[in-house]
Amino acid sequence: MNNHYPQNESFRAALKTRYRVANIWQGIFIFALLVSLISLTALIYNVMDGAFGYVAFEYKKDPATFTSTPVENLSKEELLVVLKSNLSAGAYKKLDNEQPMLNRSRADLYSLFLERLVQLDIKQIWSLTDSIFHSAEIKAEAAQKYPKAKLEFRSWLTPQFLSSPMSSKAGFAGVRTAILGSLWLVGIALLFALPIGAGAAIYLQEYAPKNWLTKIIQTNINNLAGVPSIVYGMLGLAIFVRALETFTSGVLFGVTDSNGRTILSAGLTMGVLTLPLIIINAQEAIKAVPDSLRQAAYGVGATKWQTIWHFVLPNSIAGILTGSILALSRALGETAPLIIVGASTFISVDPSSPFSKFTALPIQIYQWTTRAQPEFHAIAAGAILALLILLLTLNATAVLLRNRLQRKY
Numbered sequence: 001m002n003n004h005y006p007q008n009e010s011f012r013a014a015l016k017t018r019y020r021v022a023n024i025w026q027g028i029f030i031f032a033l034l035v036s037l038i039s040l041t042a043l044i045y046n047v048m049d050g051a052f053g054y055v056a057f058e059y060k061k062d063p064a065t066f067t068s069t070p071v072e073n074l075s076k077e078e079l080l081v082v083l084k085s086n087l088s089a090g091a092y093k094k095l096d097n098e099q100p101m102l103n104r105s106r107a108d109l110y111s112l113f114l115e116r117l118v119q120l121d122i123k124q125i126w127s128l129t130d131s132i133f134h135s136a137e138i139k140a141e142a143a144q145k146y147p148k149a150k151l152e153f154r155s156w157l158t159p160q161f162l163s164s165p166m167s168s169k170a171g172f173a174g175v176r177t178a179i180l181g182s183l184w185l186v187g188i189a190l191l192f193a194l195p196i197g198a199g200a201a202i203y204l205q206e207y208a209p210k211n212w213l214t215k216i217i218q219t220n221i222n223n224l225a226g227v228p229s230i231v232y233g234m235l236g237l238a239i240f241v242r243a244l245e246t247f248t249s250g251v252l253f254g255v256t257d258s259n260g261r262t263i264l265s266a267g268l269t270m271g272v273l274t275l276p277l278i279i280i281n282a283q284e285a286i287k288a289v290p291d292s293l294r295q296a297a298y299g300v301g302a303t304k305w306q307t308i309w310h311f312v313l314p315n316s317i318a319g320i321l322t323g324s325i326l327a328l329s330r331a332l333g334e335t336a337p338l339i340i341v342g343a344s345t346f347i348s349v350d351p352s353s354p355f356s357k358f359t360a361l362p363i364q365i366y367q368w369t370t371r372a373q374p375e376f377h378a379i380a381a382g383a384i385l386a387l388l389i390l391l392l393t394l395n396a397t398a399v400l401l402r403n404r405l406q407r408k409y
Contacts, residue, residue, distance in 0.1 A: 047388075050381030051156050053131040056142045057171065058149040060119040071113065079109040086117050098349050111164055115172040122171055122375045123149050156382035165348040166364070170375035175383050178364040180350050181263060181343075182390065185360060186328050188267025189274060194324050196271075197278030201320075204279070205286045206308055225276040233337030236269030241341060250355030261342025264354035269337050274327040281323020285316040318405035325398035329391050335362040361387045 063071045067082050074082070080101060084092055095101060095112065104112075114120055123146045126138050131153060142151045164174025208214045245260035246252050248268070289312050297307040344359045345367040351358050361383060368380035 047381050047384045049128045050378050051385055052128040053154070053378070054126040054135075054138050054142075054151060055154045055375075056123040056125075056146050056149040056151050058121055058123065058146065059114075060121050061117065063113075063118050066113075066117055071110070074110075076106040076109060079106065079113055083109065083112060083116070091116065105163075107160060107163065108165075111160070111172050115167060115169055120169065120171040125374050125378055156378045157385045158382075161379070161382055162386060165350070166346055166359070167348065168346070170368075170373065170379050173368075173376075173379055175361060175364060175386055177347055177350050178359050178361045178383070179386065179390070181358040182332055182360045182387075184263045184351050184354070184358065185267045185270050185338075186332060186394075188264060188354065189270035189331055190324065190328055192268055192271035193275045193278050193327075197275050197324065198282050198320055200275075201279050201282030201286060202308060202312075205283050206304070206312065221276050221279055225280060228336075229273055229334050230336040230340065232269055232273040233340030235272065236265060236337060236341045240265040240268045248355075250353070253355075255353075255355045258355045258357075261357070262355045263351050263358035266338055266341045266343060266358060266360075267354070269341050270328075270331040270334070273334065273337060274324075274331050277327035277330070278320075278324050281327065282316070282320045285319025285323065286312060288319060289315045318402045321405070322398040322402045325394055325401070329394045329398075332391060332394065333362055333387065335366055338363055361390070 066086055067074065067078075069078070083101070087095075092101070101109070124142070126134075130138060139151060142149060161174050162179065163176050164172065165177045166175075167173040204214065204218065208217075240248050241260035244265075248262055248265040249255065249258045249260045250262070250264075251258075293311045293315065294307055297311050302310070338360055343363045344357055345363060347357055347359050349357070365380050365383045365387065368376045368383065371377070
C-alpha cells in the first residue's frame, strides 16, 4: 500500500518546518500588536502632554477695582450686579440675548467676570513632560520673565471646561455647546437610521429573493459603507439643507429665524452616513440567529412575521444595537460632512431645538488647532480627551447592551 505521508526523518523535517512557519506568523502577529499598542500609547501621551502642564498668567485688572468683597465669596446676585454695573449696555444686552443673565449659573457669571472685566492674560504654557521633569527651570524662567504673573499647574480638562460655552479667549473657553451639539447629532441620527437600517436588514435577510437584483442592492450597500464622508456631506447639503429647507429650517412649523443649516440637517446627514454600516451590522446579527429557531416556529404554525418578531428580533437585537452604536461612534468623530452642511466654528448658544444653529466637538477641535496661540492647542487637547471619553462611553454602552440582551442558545 502506498503511503503519501512523510515518514521518519522526512516527517520530523516537515514537522519542524510547520512549527517554524507557525512561529514566524506568531511573531508577525505579536509585532503587529506591539505596533498598535505603541501607536495608541503615543496618541494618548501626545494628547495628555498638551492637556496638562504649568501656566503663567496674570490679570490685566485687579479684581478689587470692581468689588471690595473677595470675588470667590460673591453670590450669584452680587456677581450679576457687578457685571451690569461695569459692562457697557451693548455688551450686557448682547450677553443677555444669547442667554438671559438671570438664568445663568453662578459659575457662568464668575467666568464672565474674569473674562470680560478682569481679563486673564496667559503669558506662557508648558507641556506635561516639561512640567514634570523641568519644574525648577520653569519656575525660575517664569519668575524672571513674568515677575507679576502667577504660575500654577493646570488641567485644561475640568468640570468648568465641560460646562462653559465657547469663548474667544482660551482661558475661559469651554465645550458645553459642542458636547450638546454632538449629543443632538447622535440622537437625531439614531432616531433616523436605526429603524430604517434595521427594517432594510430584515427585508434583505428574511424576505428578499436571492436573485441578481438583491445581489446588486447588497453590493451597493457594501460599497456605500466605504464612501468618503465628505460625499455624504455634499448629499446632505443638496437634499436636507436646500431641497428640504422648508422642513429642516423649521419654517413648516412656524420657525422664522433659521435656515436649512440646522442641527436637524446635520443629524439626518449623519444618519445617512451611518445607514450602510447599520444595515450590514444588523444583517450579520440576524444571520447569527440559528435557523433551527425559525424552523421550530414554522413547525408550530407561526407566520413569517411572527417568527421574525418573536424569535429572530429578540435574539438579534443585541447585535443590532451594538452595531448601531458603534456606527454612531464613527459619526461622532466626523468633521467634513458637518462643515459642508453648515456647522458653526464659533457659537456660544446651546442648541435648544432641532432647528438651532450648532457646532460639534470635532469642529471645535479643528477650529482650535488652526489657531496660532499655544493656549488654544492646550484646550484642543482637553477637548480631544472629552471626545475620547464620549466615544468610550458609547462603546461601553454597546458592550453592556450586548452582554445584557445577548441570549444563549
